[in-house]
Amino acid sequence: MLITLELSTSKQDEWKDITDKVNDALRSTNVMDGIVVVYCPHTTAGITINENADPDVVTDVQMRLHEVYPWDHPRYLHMEGNTAAHLKAITVGNSQQIIIDNGELVLGTWQGIFFCEFDGPRKRTVHLKIIGAK
Amino acid sequence: MLITLELSTSKQDEWKDITDKVNDALRSTNVMDGIVVVYCPHTTAGITINENADPDVVTDVQMRLHEVYPWDHPRYLHMEGNTAAHLKAITVGNSQQIIIDNGELVLGTWQGIFFCEFDGPRKRTVHLKIIGAK
Amino acid sequence: MLITLELSTSKQDEWKDITDKVNDALRSTNVMDGIVVVYCPHTTAGITINENADPDVVTDVQMRLHEVYPWDHPRYLHMEGNTAAHLKAITVGNSQQIIIDNGELVLGTWQGIFFCEFDGPRKRTVHLKIIGAK
Numbered sequence: 547m548l549i550t551l552e553l554s555t556s557k558q559d560e561w562k563d564i565t566d567k568v569n570d571a572l573r574s575t576n577v578m579d580g581i582v583v584v585y586c587p588h589t590t591a592g593i594t595i596n597e598n599a600d601p602d603v604v605t606d607v608q609m610r611l612h613e614v615y616p617w618d619h620p621r622y623l624h625m626e627g628n629t630a631a632h633l634k635a636i637t638v639g640n641s642q643q644i645i646i647d648n649g650e651l652v653l654g655t656w657q658g659i660f661f662c663e664f665d666g667p668r669k670r671t672v673h674l675k676i677i678g679a680k
Numbered sequence: 681m682l683i684t685l686e687l688s689t690s691k692q693d694e695w696k697d698i699t700d701k702v703n704d705a706l707r708s709t710n711v712m713d714g715i716v717v718v719y720c721p722h723t724t725a726g727i728t729i730n731e732n733a734d735p736d737v738v739t740d741v742q743m744r745l746h747e748v749y750p751w752d753h754p755r756y757l758h759m760e761g762n763t764a765a766h767l768k769a770i771t772v773g774n775s776q777q778i779i780i781d782n783g784e785l786v787l788g789t790w791q792g793i794f795f796c797e798f799d800g801p802r803k804r805t806v807h808l809k810i811i812g813a814k
Numbered sequence: 815m816l817i818t819l820e821l822s823t824s825k826q827d828e829w830k831d832i833t834d835k836v837n838d839a840l841r842s843t844n845v846m847d848g849i850v851v852v853y854c855p856h857t858t859a860g861i862t863i864n865e866n867a868d869p870d871v872v873t874d875v876q877m878r879l880h881e882v883y884p885w886d887h888p889r890y891l892h893m894e895g896n897t898a899a900h901l902k903a904i905t906v907g908n909s910q911q912i913i914i915d916n917g918e919l920v921l922g923t924w925q926g927i928f929f930c931e932f933d934g935p936r937k938r939t940v941h942l943k944i945i946g947a948k
Contacts, residue, residue, distance in 0.1 A: 548915045581809060581811060585912070587920070587921065588922055589863075595723075600759070600760075606756045607766055614749075624871050625870070626868075633878055636862050636906055640864075640910070643911065644719070645717060645719055652719070652809075654722055656722075675849060715943060715945060728908075730900055734893070739891055740891055741904060743889055744887065744890075748882060772905075777853075788857065789855075791855060
């Protein structure tokens with residue numbers, strides 16, 4: 547019951563709503579009760595759960611995170627130049643967990659699950675682990 | 681074993697210590713060994729685990745998060761005007777997990793579980809999911 | 815299956831790669847499928863999963879977090895003077911979960927599990943809880 551999603555991103559900062567993919571994966575397992583762990587195996591991308599109704603929320607969050615963790619900084623040492631992406635990944639978190647009840651994800655009305663690219667464009671993967679009972 | 685707590689907040693920034701409520705919920709289930717997932721279904725509030733001994737810690741954390749993620753910003757686009765609350769919710773996280781051992785939450789000496797309101801006052805809910813064995 | 819690691823840190827800001835210790839603990843349990851929860855019972859330290867290849871990543875992240883959450887601030891009230899460490903611990907998170915598949919941690923190529931000291935030097939502990947099946 548380890549399921550791996552394949553994603554590709556087209557910009558440096560790009561959040562992709564993967565809620566439907568997580569729902570599809572859950573249904574394929576017939577688990578009725580438990581949790582799903584959504585895990586990003588990358589160090590310059592993360593997973594968050596937040597509003598997916600107004601896209602301006604994501605735009606605003608990306609904008610302010612970019613100001614708090616700027617791409618260029620006179621004291622960054624890391625040769626790849628993507629320290630900011632590591633900082634953002636650590637801040638949003640590299641995994642999230644969602645409760646499963648009656649075979650459904652228990653998400654709030656305005657919540658969606660986002661893959662957060664901070665160093666794209668790239669090909670990426672997301673692992674889903676479902677813990678529970680049928 | 682999905683338990684939902686009802687909370688109400690009276691200020692824009694208000695952290696409520698819900699450790700006792702989580703403990704009560706755990707005891708009602710008789711689970712001896714596992715984890716409890718504490719999940720916030722809202723996008724402008726979160727859950728964190730931190731010091732509940734000196735209330736100045738929470739005050740200081742709220743103050744500095746307010747400076748890092750200001751309520752007003754010339755570049756925010758989101759019409760509701762609460763982008764800062766989304767940023768804070770993403771930073772602290774919208775769920776936490778606590779280990780259960782011998783029927784007890786394994787919290788550190790100074791740790792409490794907080795519901796973090798960032799856009800109150802509101803009525804809110806918190807979901808608890810207990811995964812484990814009796 | 816609650817395993818406690820003992821650590822000691824020698825600087826105020828010090829991240830220790832505990833991936834090998836988590837792997838050793840997992841192998842001692844013979845669990846083949848599930849998740850491991852890595853939990854920090856302290857309020858001025860945390861757990862993150864990020865790059866362990868180039869040590870400059872950790873140095874850069876520590877440097878920028880120190881700027882965003884400065885040690886001294888005219889408005890901090892907390893008498894112990896370590897509010898910044900609480901802010902950093904809340905930001906990185908006080909626990910992480912890693913998927914177990916075929917008896918192995920499912921970590922990305924560049925990912926390591928770090929204990930993040932923000933108020934050292936101190937003696938510290940980390941709890942590991944393994945949820946799963948043999």
